[in-house]
Amino acid sequence: MNSRFVGPDGIEITPGVLAGHQVLRLHRHGRLIAECVSVAEVARHVDLADLCEVIPFARREAVHTRREAVIGASSAP
Numbered sequence: 872m873n874s875r876f877v878g879p880d881g882i883e884i885t886p887g888v889l890a891g892h893q894v895l896r897l898h899r900h901g902r903l904i905a906e907c908v909s910v911a912e913v914a915r916h917v918d919l920a921d922l923c924e925v926i927p928f929a930r931r932e933a934v935h936t937r938r939e940a941v942i943g944a945s946s947a948p
Contacts, residue, residue: 876922884913890914 876884881900886893894906895913907913 875925877919877925878921878923882917882922884917 875922877906881898883898883901885896885898887896887906888894889906890947892908894908895910897905897907897913897916905912905916906918910919913919
């Protein structure tokens with residue numbers, strides 16, 4: 872559970888663990904609003920259709936390093 876979702880009005884939802892159980896932490900402008908145990912509980916606070924998943928991309932340095940490794944490998948005798 873590494874996903875992060877954002878929505879309107881500064882909403883951010885992140886996974887967490889509370890007392891050994893998975894929860895969805897709902898923040899608004901950085902302040903904790905709720906720790907929800909289900910998606911239905913999240914839906915009481917925000918319209919689920921408004922949420923977007925944040926997908927991290929590879930860092931630029933990592934992309935160049937892989938590209939150089941591939942180019943170097945293809946030009947080796």
